Amino acid sequence: MMKRTIGQTGRSVFCIGLGGMPLSIEGRPDEKTAISVIHAAWDAGVDFLDIANVYCLDQQDIGHNERLIAKALKLWGKPSENIMIATKGGLSRPRGDWTSLASPKELRRACERSLKDLQLETLFLYQLHAVDPHVPFLDSLGELIKLKKEGKILHIGLSNITPVLLESALQVTRIESVQNQCNVFYQRDLRNGLIELCSRYEITYIAYSPVGGSLGHLRVSQDPLLMRLAAQYDTSPYCVALNWLLQLGKNLLPIPGASRIESILDSIRADKISLHPEDMLKIQNIHL
Ligand SMILES: NC(=O)c1ccc[n+]([C@@H]2O[C@H](COP(=O)([O-])OP(=O)(O)OC[C@H]3O[C@@H](n4cnc5c(N)ncnc54)[C@H](OP(=O)(O)O)[C@@H]3O)[C@@H](O)[C@H]2O)c1
Secondary structure: OOEEEOOOOOOEEEOOOEEOHHHOOOOOOOHHHHHHHHHHHHHOOOOEEEOOOOOOOOHHHOOHHHHHHHHHHHHHOOOOOOOEEEEEEOEEOHHHOOEEOOOHHHHHHHHHHHHHHHOOOOEEEEEEOOOOOOOOHHHHHHHHHHHHHOOOEEEEEEEOOOHHHHHHHHOOOOOOEEEEEOEOOEOHHHHOOHHHHHHHOOOEEEEEOOOOOOOOHHHHHHOHHHHHHHHHHOOOHHHHHHHHHHOOOOOEEEOOEOOOHHHHHHHHHHHHOOOOHHHHHHHHOOOO
16 A cells, blocks of 8 residues: 655655545535545545535535534544544635635634534644735744644645745745645646655645546546556556656645545555556646
8 A cells, every 4th residue: 555654744644635625515415425435435545634624615614524524533433543634724715705814813713613623632734725815925824833833733734835935934834745736737836846846845745636626527537648548557547647646756645536435436546556657758748
């Protein structure tokens, strides 16, 4: 079983995590189905779960994703110390929109609410969901550092971040993870050096929308190159797309979302193949 260490925390997880977003946003499955997807993932060895307070329908529904996980943990009935939960703060959902809300006061409020909704005393990995254009980045980060000193957060992660901002964050604190969009069709962080920068600092690069996103993922199943490679390696085009990410670096942790058990059970087979360097290159040039 291929593992990934989370930054320098010393904690290792299975190399495919579960993205919790499809379980709580518009189009989400009913609660029983959602919990069965989470349990199926845990039963199969997935021990990293990426969630957020804003994975919900709107502002009234904030915390849906976290309450769902708390319920799933209660109902699972198996030891759960090894399950690592990473949540996020810094956005809000007025009327269902996605907007920034990362002032120090709001981040503290969100973090405390997440602790309550998850029924935890400490958050293993707390990620700034996105930089708030109305708040100096180091002010948002400063509050996370305070929350860490108080023991509410064990480790800090950043999401939707640039190499320049990551470098400035590292001047003031340790960052264990970066979570950005990365998939076969969206390779920005491979080209701008962020993945390499994370590797240099032993920061886990968590690839979100790793199979193209909630709608974009259909493109994976229809792409001629991915389909051909899937047939060649006797796997699914999704596993080809995920294996490509896994092989970009030992610090890569893809977190495919799933609202069906079949999706996550397929995705976890991504470590069963090993794409040949020539095939890696073909995918790297998929757009060219
Ligand atoms: N930090 C951020 O700003 C940010 C932004 C977006 C996402 N994220 C995180 O990243 C996670 C993943 O991103 P995402 O959910 O946007 O996109 P994604 O993982 O690229 O795609 C998710 C969709 O792909 C389908 N899928 C995944 N694996 C499959 C497989 N092996 N076979 C068939 N279908 C498969 C699922 O379908 P079914 O629903 O039918 O199972 C799922 O709804 C999210 O859940 C969230 O935790 C973070």
